[in-house]
Amino acid sequence: MCRESVEGMVLNMPERDEFQSESSMRDPAIVMDPIRLGAMHQTRLSFVRGLLRRMYHNKWQLDVAQWQICSKGFGVVIYKLTTPNQDYHLVIFSNEIDDEDRIDRVIAEKWDITFALVIGEIDKKLLTQLQNNVPLQEAGRNSTQVIVLARANKSVRVFEHLVDALAAGEQPEREVLAQVGYILRTTAVYGNGKFGIADFEILQDNPDFNLSFSAQMCAVYILRQFSLDWVHYLAKQQGGEQAVELDKGLQRYLGVGNATGLGMAPYLINHPRVVDQWLSQREKAVAVVSEQDIAQADITLLTELLNRARTHLQQVVTIDEYQQRLNHQAVLDLFEIVKFIGYTKHQNVTWQRQIEYNQRFSLESQEVFLACLLECYPQLVDPLEQDMNADEVLAIPRGTSIHHMLEVLKTRYRWAVDIDFSQEENQYWFWYRSEDKEEPRLGVRGIEPGDDKELSLDIARQVNQLYRALIVEPDNRSLAEFLLASPQYASIARRVWSLGHCHMGDIQMNVLAKQALPMNLLRSKLAVFGATKFDPRSDRWVRVTLFQGAPLMDELHPDEWLFPVLPEISKRN
Amino acid sequence: MILVSHNELVGVATKAFQGLRLPYGEADLIANMVADLEMVGLHGIKHFINALNYLGNKNNKPCHITFESSVEINIDLNDESILCHIPTILGYISDKLLDENSVKLNINNCCNRWLAFGELCKLSKNGISINACWNDFFEPIGIKYLLNSGDELPDIYIKRVEEANSDLAINSKRRLTIEFSNTHFKLPNSDEYQQHLSSTRLKRYQEESWTKGISVQVSDWEKLKRSSQAILVPCKS
Numbered sequence: 059m060c061r062e063s064v065e066g067m068v069l070n071m072p073e074r075d076e077f078q079s080e081s082s083m084r085d086p087a088i089v090m091d092p093i094r095l096g097a098m099h100q101t102r103l104s105f106v107r108g109l110l111r112r113m114y115h116n117k118w119q120l121d122v123a124q125w126q127i128c129s130k131g132f133g134v135v136i137y138k139l140t141t142p143n144q145d146y147h148l149v150i151f152s153n154e155i156d157d158e159d160r161i162d163r164v165i166a167e168k169w170d171i172t173f174a175l176v177i178g179e180i181d182k183k184l185l186t187q188l189q190n191n192v193p194l195q196e197a198g199r200n201s202t203q204v205i206v207l208a209r210a211n212k213s214v215r216v217f218e219h220l221v222d223a224l225a226a227g228e229q230p231e232r233e234v235l236a237q238v239g240y241i242l243r244t245t246a247v248y249g250n251g252k253f254g255i256a257d258f259e260i261l262q263d264n265p266d267f268n269l270s271f272s273a274q275m276c277a278v279y280i281l282r283q284f285s286l287d288w289v290h291y292l293a294k295q296q297g298g299e300q301a302v303e304l305d306k307g308l309q310r311y312l313g314v315g316n317a318t319g320l321g322m323a324p325y326l327i328n329h330p331r332v333v334d335q336w337l338s339q340r341e342k343a344v345a346v347v348s349e350q351d352i353a354q355a356d357i358t359l360l361t362e363l364l365n366r367a368r369t370h371l372q373q374v375v376t377i378d379e380y381q382q383r384l385n386h387q388a389v390l391d392l393f394e395i396v397k398f399i400g401y402t403k404h405q406n407v408t409w410q411r412q413i414e415y416n417q418r419f420s421l422e423s424q425e426v427f428l429a430c431l432l433e434c435y436p437q438l439v440d441p442l443e444q445d446m447n448a449d450e451v452l453a454i455p456r457g458t459s460i461h462h463m464l465e466v467l468k469t470r471y472r473w474a475v476d477i478d479f480s481q482e483e484n485q486y487w488f489w490y491r492s493e494d495k496e497e498p499r500l501g502v503r504g505i506e507p508g509d510d511k512e513l514s515l516d517i518a519r520q521v522n523q524l525y526r527a528l529i530v531e532p533d534n535r536s537l538a539e540f541l542l543a544s545p546q547y548a549s550i551a552r553r554v555w556s557l558g559h560c561h562m563g564d565i566q567m568n569v570l571a572k573q574a575l576p577m578n579l580l581r582s583k584l585a586v587f588g589a590t591k592f593d594p595r596s597d598r599w600v601r602v603t604l605f606q607g608a609p610l611m612d613e614l615h616p617d618e619w620l621f622p623v624l625p626e627i628s629k630r631n
Numbered sequence: 632m633i634l635v636s637h638n639e640l641v642g643v644a645t646k647a648f649q650g651l652r653l654p655y656g657e658a659d660l661i662a663n664m665v666a667d668l669e670m671v672g673l674h675g676i677k678h679f680i681n682a683l684n685y686l687g688n689k690n691n692k693p694c695h696i697t698f699e700s701s702v703e704i705n706i707d708l709n710d711e712s713i714l715c716h717i718p719t720i721l722g723y724i725s726d727k728l729l730d731e732n733s734v735k736l737n738i739n740n741c742c743n744r745w746l747a748f749g750e751l752c753k754l755s756k757n758g759i760s761i762n763a764c765w766n767d768f769f770e771p772i773g774i775k776y777l778l779n780s781g782d783e784l785p786d787i788y789i790k791r792v793e794e795a796n797s798d799l800a801i802n803s804k805r806r807l808t809i810e811f812s813n814t815h816f817k818l819p820n821s822d823e824y825q826q827h828l829s830s831t832r833l834k835r836y837q838e839e840s841w842t843k844g845i846s847v848q849v850s851d852w853e854k855l856k857r858s859s860q861a862i863l864v865p866c867k868s
Contacts, residue, residue, distance in 0.1 A: 199633070199634075201634070201844070202634070202636070202842060202843060202844050250636075250638050251636030251637055251638030251639050252636070252638070252639065253639070254634055254635060254636060254639065254844060255636065256636070257636045257637045257638050257841060258638070259637065259841055260841050260842055452659075454722065456722075456725045456726050456728075456729055457726060457729055490862075490864045491646075491862055491863050491864065492863065492864055492865075492866055493860075493863045493864065493865050493866050494866050496863060499864075501864075506867075507864065507865075507867075508864035510652075511650075511652075511861075511862050511863070511864050513649075513862070514649070514658075536723075536726050538719070538722040538723040538725070538726040539723060539726070541719045541722060541723075542693070542694065542696065542719050542720065542722075542723045543693050544693065545655040545656075545693060545715065545716065545719050546654050546655055548655075548657055548718065548719050548722075549657040549658075549659075552657070
């Protein structure tokens, strides 16, 4: 990032020539298309990947500091995480709950597991404080020593099956694991000041967790280790000497599940420069890699990854028929893509040629290809992870005229300017927050109550209104003067100017439109986190897995672990 | 007292403002104005709770602007809070300073002047020097924020205003006078003031708010949270 100046006032904005390959970055109209965003997959730049590389390079250590679990699996466990800079502790409370209380939505009030990642040592006083507050989650209060607060529920079927099988000295049915892919699934992982915990600001100078969401991802990664240690412990309790440990390959195959609903969508709309930064960094990676000669590439690795992706997609279990069709089509398309690579590898061309060729295939397969391609160039891609944090300022520089603003609207916001908001289907939905734990929800305008309390997530509509207000103004009038007289446009004007000068800018989606799919927003953020195995459970919430296929704590490595596949099935293939 | 985080405060203040459903005002900026003042120990939440009374009147009008000269501007806020208007006003003044070396702004009939703090700090960080003065409406004190270009935080000077000497006309107008300049202001002699809150002191308080959390009265926090619930839609039965 560097600073652009318009007649005096400086503003953090990307400079057009700061990166060698920006000329070949894809058009924001392509990248920020919500349907394409809804086809994204984990890449090397995803947060889980960056975290594990950092853990490996800096030799982070994980030890069990306290294990007080009863034979039924309830109690307290503390893991100590040691980095070259600091000790941290993940404090886990395992609670007994009734099956009917096991709800994945934010409105739940009880969970199988609640946990907190804490900076520094845990003394008796702090442990008591955590014991009194962490299990309450939103209803508790925590100190700034806590940097992550989260909860998880069991996959009862996998948990019980694993404990029973291992206790009996047997390995579990692989199909049971393949159906789910995790023992525990998180239902919320809070960071950045929620419920009294530390603001992200104070982690900015912390070399371990200065990258956004890295502390949250680390807490989830340690939870994965706990889930394995937990079933091993209980199997041993139950089976005694005959109990065995889970096969290493299957341990690796199990990640941590996550259930994500509509609540994630407002985050993406309310933090546009964060989204821009994530997508711009990814596009810089795509751009620089697309300029590389195919002839000099590691085609073997790429085709291996693409074939693994095909197996992965075939193994994904989802109840969503649309996602099933997308996965099926991607498997077919990827076969064609691999065939074409066999042809182009002998040509004197760059990957740009292959990316253009891929445009005839489904978005899922195009995105899979990009994820695999980036894996082949770690030396070009990995440095970009250091710049995933965003400056969230939205501001208009001094001296901006209405003419300047109209240029931005015409060049970067045509997708919103051209929407006819007099058509009912373009303002079909309204977003609101429910009294139920402030959960964000969607309502049908004019039919369901609450549109008088509509959330201002209607970016496309506001942009449209701003454009209409500006086109009747004199071109050379100062924008500041216009906003003084019409302050209702101030907020959207700041956003348009700022995002209009970012590489990728706003997500090009009218979230009020009848055909709008919030699922696409959820998927894109989860992919940036590094989620795999997308399993939409409705058009409003999705189950995914984090760290599935990731190396275990005692075998950390910086290499790829893209597109996890069930170990034995992959061998058969 | 309760310790809250910056992000929590910004979140609750944003919702509280959004719950008013006003035609003007930028919720994210306003919430940060509240947090910026609270973080340095100057009671941003109390001022905001007070502001919610004025903001709730829903008589919002664009501000009325008149010119004394090319370098002196009067703006009438019709007894509204500055919260909804100060960002756009400062944007306008910033443009003016491209042509003029200094500008004097008189904002008349405005409320919640303490809360201008954060927006003025942003402007000084961007290279403009600021000298903001007003007489408090409730107490006989005069307040001065002084920020020279590049300053992150102001020096604040407070002096008792003798009733006999106070300019009642100015007080009754609830005026906020701000001088903006492209060159530095001379720091006043702090002996002339009863209280001087140095930028160093404010910075120390701010850093502690980040690391330990912001200490807030439970009753104020509860009031703020109640206000933030106005945007919530009752559950369907």
